[in-house]
Amino acid sequence: MGQFRTKQLVLSLAALLSPVVVMAVAAAQTTTASTPALNPALTLSAAQPAQEPGVIDFENVQGPQLGAGIELSDQYAASHGVRFGRGASVHFCARVFDDVNASLCSYPQAASGRRAAAHDVRSGGPAMVMDFSKPVSVVAMRINPTGGAEGEAFVAELRGFDASGVQRAQTDVRFNWSKDAFTWPTSASLGAARAQLSRVTVLLRRTAQNNQPVRFLIDDLSLQYAPDNAVSPVAAAIAEQKGPPRVRDAAVVQSKEIGAAQAALRVYPAAVRKRTVIDWDAVEAALNAQQEMALAATPYNGERFVAAAELPLLLPASAEPGSTTIVGNPDSYNATFKVGGVTYSLYGSRLLTVIAKNGDAPGVNDAVTFAGTEQALTASFSVYGAAYALTRHCADESVTADPACHDRDALAAIAGDLVVVVGDAGRARP
Amino acid sequence: MSQLLARFDKNWIGVAAIAFMLAACADDAGVTPDPDPDPDPDPVVVDPALPADWQNPPGDLLAGSSTTHGSTGVTDASVVAPFMRFPFEEGPAFANSQIFGQGGGGYGGGAWPAPGGSENDAANFDYAWRDNFCEARTNPAKHTNALCDGGLGHNGQDIRPATCENAVHWLVAPEDGHISWVGSISVNVFGAESGYIYKHLHMQTPLPGWVEVGAPVTKGQRIARVSDRLSSSSRATTVHLHFEIHGSAEIDGVMRTGPLPPYSSLVEAYMDLVADNPDQIDPVAPPADITKCTEPQWP
Numbered sequence: 001m002g003q004f005r006t007k008q009l010v011l012s013l014a015a016l017l018s019p020v021v022v023m024a025v026a027a028a029q030t031t032t033a034s035t036p037a038l039n040p041a042l043t044l045s046a047a048q049p050a051q052e053p054g055v056i057d058f059e060n061v062q063g064p065q066l067g068a069g070i071e072l073s074d075q076y077a078a079s080h081g082v083r084f085g086r087g088a089s090v091h092f093c094a095r096v097f098d099d100v101n102a103s104l105c106s107y108p109q110a111a112s113g114r115r116a117a118a119h120d121v122r123s124g125g126p127a128m129v130m131d132f133s134k135p136v137s138v139v140a141m142r143i144n145p146t147g148g149a150e151g152e153a154f155v156a157e158l159r160g161f162d163a164s165g166v167q168r169a170q171t172d173v174r175f176n177w178s179k180d181a182f183t184w185p186t187s188a189s190l191g192a193a194r195a196q197l198s199r200v201t202v203l204l205r206r207t208a209q210n211n212q213p214v215r216f217l218i219d220d221l222s223l224q225y226a227p228d229n230a231v232s233p234v235a236a237a238i239a240e241q242k243g244p245p246r247v248r249d250a251a252v253v254q255s256k257e258i259g260a261a262q263a264a265l266r267v268y269p270a271a272v273r274k275r276t277v278i279d280w281d282a283v284e285a286a287l288n289a290q291q292e293m294a295l296a297a298t299p300y301n302g303e304r305f306v307a308a309a310e311l312p313l314l315l316p317a318s319a320e321p322g323s324t325t326i327v328g329n330p331d332s333y334n335a336t337f338k339v340g341g342v343t344y345s346l347y348g349s350r351l352l353t354v355i356a357k358n359g360d361a362p363g364v365n366d367a368v369t370f371a372g373t374e375q376a377l378t379a380s381f382s383v384y385g386a387a388y389a390l391t392r393h394c395a396d397e398s399v400t401a402d403p404a405c406h407d408r409d410a411l412a413a414i415a416g417d418l419v420v421v422v423g424d425a426g427r428a429r430p
Numbered sequence: 431m432s433q434l435l436a437r438f439d440k441n442w443i444g445v446a447a448i449a450f451m452l453a454a455c456a457d458d459a460g461v462t463p464d465p466d467p468d469p470d471p472d473p474v475v476v477d478p479a480l481p482a483d484w485q486n487p488p489g490d491l492l493a494g495s496s497t498t499h500g501s502t503g504v505t506d507a508s509v510v511a512p513f514m515r516f517p518f519e520e521g522p523a524f525a526n527s528q529i530f531g532q533g534g535g536g537y538g539g540g541a542w543p544a545p546g547g548s549e550n551d552a553a554n555f556d557y558a559w560r561d562n563f564c565e566a567r568t569n570p571a572k573h574t575n576a577l578c579d580g581g582l583g584h585n586g587q588d589i590r591p592a593t594c595e596n597a598v599h600w601l602v603a604p605e606d607g608h609i610s611w612v613g614s615i616s617v618n619v620f621g622a623e624s625g626y627i628y629k630h631l632h633m634q635t636p637l638p639g640w641v642e643v644g645a646p647v648t649k650g651q652r653i654a655r656v657s658d659r660l661s662s663s664s665r666a667t668t669v670h671l672h673f674e675i676h677g678s679a680e681i682d683g684v685m686r687t688g689p690l691p692p693y694s695s696l697v698e699a700y701m702d703l704v705a706d707n708p709d710q711i712d713p714v715a716p717p718a719d720i721t722k723c724t725e726p727q728w729p
């Protein structure tokens with residue numbers, strides 16, 4: 001049953017990625033011929049957005065100007081691809097309407113213009129919900145409670161979800177409210193250059209009152225649409241594979257610490273370890289293809305490990321800024337990073353320890369092998385001749401407390417966002 | 431311990447092996463060899479030593495305790511981490527099953543019955559060691575293991591410290607390297623020599639502030655204390671270390687990254703520990719009061 005489920009997932013991943021596989025292969029063929037060396041120009045930079053961002057200032061919403069505001073739902077569906085869920089309404093924030101029943105604004109004006117959008121927790125539930133027909137990568141807005149005590153602490157919680165409902169982005173913005181501000185001082189943004197968010201929720205909590213969700217206003221909602229082509233050459237190369245990753249051309253290595261004399265002292269023999277051969281031509285093709293797609297890893301800690309690495313490193317393109325830390329040695333590395341508030345690890349190695357399984361064990365039968373534990377879910381795979389494992393860590397290291405951490409599709413989505421990074425040592429094609 | 435038990439000393443075996451090799455060389459050359467020009471200045475440690483039957487062989491699980499009710503784990507005795515230091519600062523230590531040990535809960539709703547007794551029974555803190563990599567687990571979502579019977583099983587080796595006392599015994603880094611993960615009950619170390627990830631579960635929290643991802647560690651450096659924690663809010667397991675060695679492997683000509691069988695590496699590392707600390711071999715009498723096992727109280 002475990003094998004059947006794994007196959008199903010691989011097939012669905014392949015089906016999802018198949019048009020891109022063709023594109024990536026085509027790109028690889030053209031670039032390999034023209035550029036024989038690894039491209040030294042590959043740097044760590046944010047990917048470019050595929051479209052210009054759009055801003056919604058709520059100024060052109062039509063409707064009767066009542067104290068409850070104008071209900072907001074699909075007024076921006078055609079122009080911006082966004083629908084608002086229950087509880088959202090547009091309010092006037094100009095002084096001329098300073099009758100308390102006519103406005104929810106706690107400042108004498110909107111963040112811009114005369115109108116802002118409010119969310120009522122009684123009619124709409126705790127969070128304002130925005131659903132996008134075209135996925136967005138980054139969402140930003142001004143946010144403001146409808147009132148408060150001077151200096152009172154609030155936290156704005158923004159969450160982003162992909163098309164299958166998996167949380168992929170999270171931001172908490174803490175601030176203290178003051179009435180002595182000319183305009184709205186607080187901004188909040190969510191997402192990353194490569195994120196694909198189909199739903200965004202916004203919640204404002206009152207810290208002093210048990211973190212209770214309260215009514216709030218937003219304005220100047222800024223949308224950056226997700227790039228059309230979201231699948232990296234790495235994911236395409238993984239999706240192409242049919243059977244289990246076979247070991248080719250690996251050479252036996254002797255560990256520094258296992259000399260013949262030490263070996264003679266052992267009760268059990270030291271395991272054989274092999275160093276694999278890296279397909280540097282394929283790595284170079286991937287580097288060129290991802291450069292054309294403006295795809296790059298987010299900045300990371302651990303540059304010296306990358307510089308010394310003699311294998312291609314796979315790293316995320318959409319990790320939260322500052323969240324990626326790499327450790328390693330020339331043949332292996334481990335990166336930890338966060339996406340959407342969830343922590344992942346990515347391990348890679350070109351050193352293989354040879355293990356004989358007992359006759360009743362199944363061994364490895366698929367291109368991607370999923371393994372779940374109480375603490376995490378791991379996908380093991382091979383690409384470019386090295387072995388890798390991508391792990392999603394469960395909150396509090398407990399799948400019982402955090403069942404979503406075993407979602408294989410969510411892990412596959414992270415794998416779909418990996419890029420190749422090659423350091424100084426790797427450029428010599430060791 | 432007992433004088434009735436035959437003594438075992440791996441240094442003695444090593445000397446015998448080298449002597450044999452020298453003799454073989456002499457035969458080939460047809461001459462009498464020169465005396466060793468650079469004799470080993472360190473005297474061979476002969477005593478004290480571990481009892482001859484101190485460890486069951488790798489892959490020899492408790493009878494009927496594999497997922498298919500067999501008793502076979504990974505019988506390949508290869509030492510995957512010969513450069514490893516034993517993960518406890520001090521001995522003695524006892525590698526054995528938790529759920530099928532005294533006081534353990536059994537498994538599978540009676541399919542593998544609980545053995546009775548209590549956690550601090552002397553039997554749990556005595557030799558012989560027992561491999562429990564691939565021990566019975568039946569949830570495919572939580573215990574996939576390509577190396578085990580039925581494709582399911584325990585991913586590591588469980589080891590009890592000298593006593594059942596909670597949050598007393600130190601876990602130390604098995605290799606020079608860097609901290610690669612800190613969870614609510616776990617600390618992982620990336621080994622700079624091996625490239626493996628050493629995974630340690632059921633650690634006391636909160637961990638010391640200097641144990642953080644990316645921080646360098648040296649072999650033998652203290653990194654956490656061994657406890658009975660199952661999560662940040664649960665102390666439902668026994669006081670033990672769940673130890674895993676993660677790395678990439680070739681299994682039947684196929685690459686796979688995941689837990690490697692750690693038992694024989696632990697055997698070698700433990701012999702190194704007791705060779706350096708011959709006074710840390712003998713089991714300690716268990717505390718009369720069972721509450722000793724669960725102190726200090728939460729948190």
Ligand SMILES: [Zn+2]
Pocket residue numbers: 584586587588671672673
């Ligand atoms: Zn365990």
